[in-house]
Amino acid sequence: MPTAAQPKLAVYKFSSCDGCQLGLLNLEDELLTLVGAVQVAMFLEARRDVLPPPYDIGLVEGSISTPDEEERIHQARRDCKTLIAIGACSTSGGIQALRNWADVHEYARTVYPHPEYLQTLETATPIAAHVFVDFELRGCPVNEKQLLELIAATLIGRRPHIRTHSLCVECKRKGLPCVMVSQGLPCLGPVTQAGCNALCPQCGRACYGCFGPMEQPNMSAIGNHFTSKQNRNPREMTRMLRLFNGYLEPFKQASDKYEQREKK
């Protein structure tokens, strides 16, 4: 039974695919223990009952892309002692942030016969662009084990062990052959944060950066390698960088540079 001492956990959804909150339900072996350690106070995907705020931990999935979401995120911040952004949408804006370089009204006209019915913002932005966020967990989707580590660390009040080094370290530890060296593939591993267990190189394909930029990536070095050694054109470079974490600096800065070159 829930006790007063049990911390209250709330899960919020904004513009997203639900895949990161599904990460919680995908912790099959740990789920019942987790549910025993916290009180699941609000989690629409899993339960109907909602307990009143305040909440000890708020997990936020999704980016802010509508006027309503802009309002709701401020209430979420007020309601949660610790607010954690989970996944690429909430930490970078996600794939829907591609609108930030386009005309959202043109997008709306393309998809909907009556764009005037829609309520949408010109941009899709990460949670931290709106309110203070206590921690950001990267990934499209998040790694479930990292999510568990983060919740456990928050519950006992220590710093979570989440690596911020590049994917290459993970890849080398697994002893995988480098897909950039051996196959000449445009691998974003050297500038991407670890956390996925080097899934793409294991499949023999190039990392496409779903965990976003590592701490202090050397964008110009990898860019020069791709353009000079692999003959990638500026358009390919822009496209490669503008994916699930494209609106996050320094991916954004680099893709803007290649877009300028493309236009020249």
Add this chain to the structure above:
Amino acid sequence: MSSEKKNRQRTIAVNALARVEGEGALHLVMDGSNVKEAKLRIYEPPRFYEAFLRGRDFREVPDITARICGICPIAYQTASCYALEKAMDVFDDVQQLPGVQVMRDLMYCGEWIESHVLHMFMLHLPDFLGYESAISMAKDHGDTVKQALRLKKLGNQLVAVFGGRAVHPVGMCVGGFHRAPQQKNVLALVDETKACCDLMCELALFLAENIDYPDMQRDYEFVSLCPENEYPMNLGRICSNKGLDVDQADFGNQIQESQVEHSTALHSVIKRRGAYMVGPLARLNLNSDKLHPRAAELLPKVCKALGKSLPWQNNFLSLPARALETVHALALAADLLAAYQRPTPSHVNITPRAGHGAHGTEAPRGLCWHEYRTEEDGTISMAHIMPPTAQNQLTIEADLREMAAQLVDMDDQAAALRCEHLIRNYDPCISCSVHFLKFDRQFITQ
């Protein structure tokens, strides 16, 4: 009393439909037993996939469309891959590549298992047994919840062995797979898959025997893939019980999509005919003769326990339909895993070309249909996606109208719960179904 009830206008408003792939709400206005309005509002923020897919390289598409839904990424990846393989004119080459179709079927089995089990036991069953969630249900039915978690875990493992991870896997590509897993990693899942299949057979009977299913018969048009020799999943023509029988590429021409003010999902109707239903009930009613023998031998027992033979016209029976499909997916997976031979090569090489292709596959919640046009260098110039929940939207609204007559004598909370329950029958993509029901009751005085 009865005259007061007859004159009572009430609005049942569900402000946050949780278990839909995205966000939705329900709005039902009743005047006595007359329904004045029944709307399924889908206000999921538009993310404009079809707009930003333009200008992307065709090879990027399956990775991008997977992100439409975290629960059924395989549905999006497979539909994108097949449609683009047609656009690139390599569809037949990929089909002839030994082992690739088997890998796609196995991954899809994994997705059906994890998604169906999540929906049946975590999201839908609490409605039937009178709990607010599986968390509360676990206190009285701990073993059932644990068994469900075991099944779900296996489903996720099946996806992960071919795709690296369960959510947004990275293995599949236009042309096949980036790499096929080692045989030993695949064979390692055989025993657990067989054990889970036995377990699911028991659970399917448990669900059929121990639950009282509400009655609501409607004359639906059921639409699903109908391959000749197998239960629908990845391939086949698209057919219905009312005469629709079209090639994949033609399906788009048969459907009229329109937008209404209360929804960011486009409404679909079959031209000159109207609303239709996709999903497990449609698949089962149209293809029950093609179930795997394990599921086929269970079917008469389930029908007997329910007292209903096929076709089932009651979508509350989507729960036993999902259970049968889960048995089918587990049994099929066990067979395919045991016979797995690592395909080499695992994909065909593609020279980009200008083309057009359309294909739909059976997401756990129904047909997910994609259409693309490409330029000479493989750049996407047009993308068109019809997800299952959008196709079911009008049918859900019609169900709500039909059911409203049963709600007249219920108090507000019970009526709201019944409405939520009905919407959850459709397993609206990740299910955040109808929570936060708010009732405003107005009394009209004459």
